[in-house]
Amino acid sequence: MTERFEVEVERILPGGMGLAHAGGKTVFVSLAAPGDRVRVRVDRRQGDVLFASIEEILTPSPVRVEPPCPYFGRCGGCDFQQLPYEVQLATKADMIRDCLRRIGRLENIPDFVVTGSPDNWRYRMRATWQIDQEERTIGYYERGSRRVCDVADCAVLLPELQEKLEQVRATEWNRFPRGLKHLDVVAGENGVSFAPPFAEFDTRELMLTIRGEVYNYNAEAFFQINPSLLGPLIDFALGDASGETVLDLYCGVGLFTLPLSRRFKKVIGVEANSSAARFARRNLQRAGLTNARVITATVTDWFRSDGTGPVDFILLDPPRAGAESAVIKGILDLGPAEISYVSCDPATLARDLKKLVGSYTITSIRGFDLFPQTHHVETVVRLRKQ
Numbered sequence: 001m002t003e004r005f006e007v008e009v010e011r012i013l014p015g016g017m018g019l020a021h022a023g024g025k026t027v028f029v030s031l032a033a034p035g036d037r038v039r040v041r042v043d044r045r046q047g048d049v050l051f052a053s054i055e056e057i058l059t060p061s062p063v064r065v066e067p068p069c070p071y072f073g074r075c076g077g078c079d080f081q082q083l084p085y086e087v088q089l090a091t092k093a094d095m096i097r098d099c100l101r102r103i104g105r106l107e108n109i110p111d112f113v114v115t116g117s118p119d120n121w122r123y124r125m126r127a128t129w130q131i132d133q134e135e136r137t138i139g140y141y142e143r144g145s146r147r148v149c150d151v152a153d154c155a156v157l158l159p160e161l162q163e164k165l166e167q168v169r170a171t172e173w174n175r176f177p178r179g180l181k182h183l184d185v186v187a188g189e190n191g192v193s194f195a196p197p198f199a200e201f202d203t204r205e206l207m208l209t210i211r212g213e214v215y216n217y218n219a220e221a222f223f224q225i226n227p228s229l230l231g232p233l234i235d236f237a238l239g240d241a242s243g244e245t246v247l248d249l250y251c252g253v254g255l256f257t258l259p260l261s262r263r264f265k266k267v268i269g270v271e272a273n274s275s276a277a278r279f280a281r282r283n284l285q286r287a288g289l290t291n292a293r294v295i296t297a298t299v300t301d302w303f304r305s306d307g308t309g310p311v312d313f314i315l316l317d318p319p320r321a322g323a324e325s326a327v328i329k330g331i332l333d334l335g336p337a338e339i340s341y342v343s344c345d346p347a348t349l350a351r352d353l354k355k356l357v358g359s360y361t362i363t364s365i366r367g368f369d370l371f372p373q374t375h376h377v378e379t380v381v382r383l384r385k386q
């Protein structure tokens, strides 16, 4: 029988769930606000932790707001719409701090803020739209399931992507490639790119200018989600770094590689996705930057097979899983004077920092809210060799 009971949500945990306790058990409540008194339904249990959904809000948290999106709760995309934007930012700072303390076992964490996004709705320039050809639905996975939530209007998409979502949705089903299950889309200054291409939706090459650097990319290569904070993100991640040699690990299409090439004599970028690596090379070439080399390899393989001489600065920006152990070991062996770790997951960031702080001191931290209305947050940690 489904278990139901009343709890009070104490705080929001990294990962975005509300923390509550009932009958000696820990309860993780989805889509909660701190201070909510709610009746929950247990969806599943994992060890001693119960994962629950709100059935009824008995006394709403004083900070709770009405989520404006009609798909909120069903769509698996946004999970913070119940929180006002300033509470989202404060919660994300707490999440980062919590991970650094609990997972990273770090003490004396420097004070930091999470910089808000100038646009906290209609900001997303990249998305993956799920497609169910049998059900004839297009949108995002439903919360906790692989069913596609049919989304006609996504409130966090840039207007030009929303327009394309409507065009894709208006396309006759017989024009979709058989078996197409999802579509990657990304916007730029000169249109929208789709992968895979179909009907009139092509994998066109796009352009975006950030801090005077021109980046070309398409929907096959990683590009950051929120263009409005990329300038400040680059500024903080690079600080006043300059010198002889720099490594840009997990470099994508070269977001940091281009500005690094203007400050260092020699730059090595490493990127596993061949399409992204090709764009990075072309972006450097078009900018006339001949002092950078981009290698197509996993960072682990590159560390295994390649030796560089001394390195002054390492910037790493791994995917959510963080850096592989061999990569952290490789960084420690190279022993650069400074490291800048750009992360989209505070938990894996904290795990990796734990291994670095024996030899490095954290000099500064800043969060960047690249993902408003969701629990996700970008964090940059700057470290100096002890």
Ligand SMILES: C[S@@+](CC[C@H](N)C(=O)[O-])C[C@H]1O[C@@H](n2cnc3c(N)ncnc32)[C@H](O)[C@@H]1O
Residues within 6 Å of the ligand: 222, 223, 224, 250, 251, 252, 253, 254, 255, 256, 270, 271, 272, 273, 276, 297, 298, 299, 300, 317, 318, 319, 320, 344
């Ligand atoms: C978070 S993105 C950062 C990209 C770039 N720094 C930027 O800001 O646009 C992570 C990048 O790492 C690449 N990647 C994932 N796993 C990798 C690995 N094991 N080795 C090298 N690159 C990897 C992805 O293709 C992606 O481009």
